[in-house]
Amino acid sequence: MSGLKGWKLVCAGLALSSLLLAGCATVDEASPQQGGGSGGGSQGAAQRINGAGASFPAPFYSAVFQRFAQEEGIEVNYQSIGSSGGREQFIQKTVAFGASDEPMSEEEMREAGGNPLHIATVGGAVVPVYNIEGVDSGLNFTGRVLADIYLGNITRWNDPAIAELNPGVELPDAKIAVVHRSDGSGTTNIWTSYLAAVSPEWKSGPGAGGEIKWPTGIGGDGNEGVAGLVKQTPNSIGYVGLEYAVQNELAYGDVGEEGAFVRPSVESARAAIAAAGDEIPEDLRFTISSANPQGEGVYPITGLTWILVRQQMDDPAQCRAVAQAAWYLTHEGQSLAPDLNYVPLPENIVSRDEELIRSMEAGGEKCYAG
Known part of the structure; x- marks a missing residue:
């Protein structure tokens, strides 16, 4: 499982019983990122974002977010707290994105506001x-x-x-x-x-x-x-x-x-x-x-697993960072899936993910520039 090496550089909140040392530092979700980056354009994106939820994809997220931070300069602090907790924190807006292997209910969608989207990230x-x-x-x-x-x-x-x-x-x-x-x-x-x-x-x-x-x-x-x-x-x-x-x-x-x-x-x-x-x-x-x-x-x-994002977000910098993280998960990150015992997304699901990510907006502007 070489893809897990160095995962604590991203976030020790990701838990594997044989690897875990818990605890992640609080970060400033809206701190602007200085400098560029490939893909969706990290310029003008938040430097750090928080996410929380499903433990099922946590090893995959650990490996992908570590590489994402290295290549794009955006740190993702992901807490593996279970899907229910991820949906609840997403609804309460205490994280920039949630994560779940169980789809949100209609009631949860209404409570969350902002037209929540389910971005499929991997299968398993x-x-x-x-x-x-x-x-x-x-x-x-x-x-x-x-x-x-x-x-x-x-x-x-x-x-x-x-x-x-x-x-x-x-x-x-x-x-x-x-x-x-x-x-x-x-x-x-x-x-x-x-x-x-x-x-x-x-x-x-x-x-x-x-x-x-x-x-x-x-x-x-x-x-x-x-x-x-x-x-x-x-x-x-x-x-x-x-x-x-x-x-x-x-x-x-x-x-x-x-x-x-x-x-x-x-x-x-x-x-x-x-x-x-x-x-x-x-x-x-x-x-x-x-x-x-x-x-x-x-x-x-x-099953599939998803990150939960809002199609309409309030903070443009945070929205750009979330959209870019979602794009990286569903594209560059897919190459890490098989070695970690996950299923890369089929092309038809990736295409739908792309449509959903490109629909994200904040302040009247699109959040993904790619």
């Missing part, structure tokens, strides 16, 4: 991770089995429903320790949207969303918190972004229907985004996993 897989002594990566799960585990219907690892999917694997007669998010989470939205799509009992019970009433289990804060709990809890299962499973060396399972299990990867998540392409609306507010995309090599528990 959410994977079932587990910690079972003697069982390596590669367990098979169907969506209904995962739902039944999280509903509390399946409580032991050697339950016939799991054993039948994994012939030849010695599963222990041990109670399953279920781990979920304790905070409002876009990763949870991707996970529960899939469970609701494949399990009628889940759909009519806990349902889909970033904040639900969990039937069972213990909670961890952020992807990093869930990864840490699974790593330290014997016989546990949880869900995190693929990048967190890899970074924390956690075993993770394949998902699908019996006889057609798909390994989570950049390629299989990319295939899921492509499979759901016709269902993605113009405003990009769509949870891929809710469609349960199918096909050969398609990993269904996949």
Whole structure:
């Protein structure tokens, strides 16, 4: 994960359980940037901006914003606090942009004002991770089995429903320790949207969303918190972004229907985004996993993540900096995605992002000059 080297130069508020040293200095969001820069023109842009939200894309944002600061001279202080917190801070205008893996609701859009836009930045897989002594990566799960585990219907690892999917694997007669998010989470939205799509009992019970009433289990804060709990809890299962499973060396399972299990990867998540392409609306507010995309090599528990910006902003300098950061994320930054276990955006989504970024205005002027 070489793209994470030096990430503390950008912001120590980005949290990975194995890397984090927390704390970011307060910055002046509207300090004017002196000098030029390539791309959208950093001249006249704020020198520093604050953002907060989703932990799912935090490793990607860390790497991209570090390079963005080096190349464009604009520092981005990003706090990995979860999607719900990111939407709330965006609504309260305590950050220049929010970040979420769960689309804003209509009510949140109204509360935020300024015609909020969802700029898709990257895609990725959410994977079932587990910690079972003697069982390596590669367990098979169907969506209904995962739902039944999280509903509390399946409580032991050697339950016939799991054993039948994994012939030849010695599963222990041990109670399953279920781990979920304790905070409002876009990763949870991707996970529960899939469970609701494949399990009628889940759909009519806990349902889909970033904040639900969990039937069972213990909670961890952020992807990093869930990864840490699974790593330290014997016989546990949880869900995190693929990048967190890899970074924390956690075993993770394949998902699908019996006889057609798909390994989570950049390629299989990319295939899921492509499979759901016709269902993605113009405003990009769509949870891929809710469609349960199918096909050969398609990993269904996949989602997009967004930064949240206002089409109409008050501060021209801040608007220029946000627009330029958004452009960099969706263009130059995409080259960093695969090595960090994220999916680069397909061309049709990048094209829509470009239209949205170019629509941003402040003081009657366009914010992106490219």
